[in-house]
Amino acid sequence: EAALSATARTRGRLTLSVPLRRGPEGTGIHLPGLGRLLLPEDGPVPGAGGTVTVEAADGRIALAGRVPGVDPLPGGMRWQALRHLAADGLRVALDDLDPGRDRYGEDRRAHPRLTEEQAGQWQDRFAEGWRLIREAYPVYAAGIAEGLTTLVPLTPRPGKDISATSGPAFGAIGLALPRTAEDLAMLLIHEFQHTKLWALYDMYDLFDPADTRLLPVPWRPDPRPPPAALQGAYAHLAVADVWRLRAVRTRTGPGRDATGARQARAAAATWRQGVLEVLDALLDTGSLTPYGLRLVRSLREAAAALEP
Structure with a gap:
């Protein structure tokens, strides 16, 4: 999956057999940094160990073969693109797709795929929070602009701010959407400090x-x-x-x-x-x-x- 995504980004050519993943939202394949393809919910689902052949060519991804047990490939497959947040020159992934994103502990669970309305709320709050960091806390803005790559939505808990980082995932911050831009600015600054120190621990x-x-x-x-x-x-x-x-x-x-x-x-x-x-x-x-x-x-x- 990672090789196909990298090939697509560099406009190369590669054909690979990719394992199907079963998850709470269905069965499909995940392409890091690009998105997720889900088989139709009401169609036949291949057994464990099923694969699909995927081709990356000239910057595009396409299914190049058939799924064992599902012949031919059904219509109604859903492509869920990886969303991004953008504000004042900063663009970060809003990753609610990666199957490995749920790594912050039992009390910091990854949020399922966001609705369009929820994603819009993240965009609005992110734009407000980033503007506040640049204007009120500029000493922290340069580092965040350089190193922050991904926000992972976490499941909120009433009355509590939820945020986390993971040492192996440099540049990624997990957090539940806070109530205000002030809260978001504080969480981003706080967690990015952890990210920097994780990198120092590696060195x-x-x-x-x-x-x-x-x-x-x-x-x-x-x-x-x-x-x-x-x-x-x-x-x-x-x-x-x-x-x-x-x-x-x-x-x-x-x-x-x-x-x-x-x-x-x-x-x-x-x-x-x-x-x-x-x-x-x-x-x-x-x-x-x-x-x-x-x-x-x-x-x-x-x-x-x-x-x-």
């Missing part, structure tokens, strides 16, 4: 792997191993900074809101203090490598420099 050894102790962190009820504690500190340093910037904007911008500014400032101070405590705990472990020590010290300087 450098920051900790002694023999250190298996667990450290308390203020953003989770369960103590975390040092690498996970650093992940949280790195992301929540950005959260504290966003609250700080929001406090300034709320206090001085149009529609000034003194109460909102005080609340934002209090949130910034709370997260800043939590980050400092975790970074100090990491420094006290003695298990940081020279690279890790350099990073954690730099983060602590940045956290200390934030306005209280």
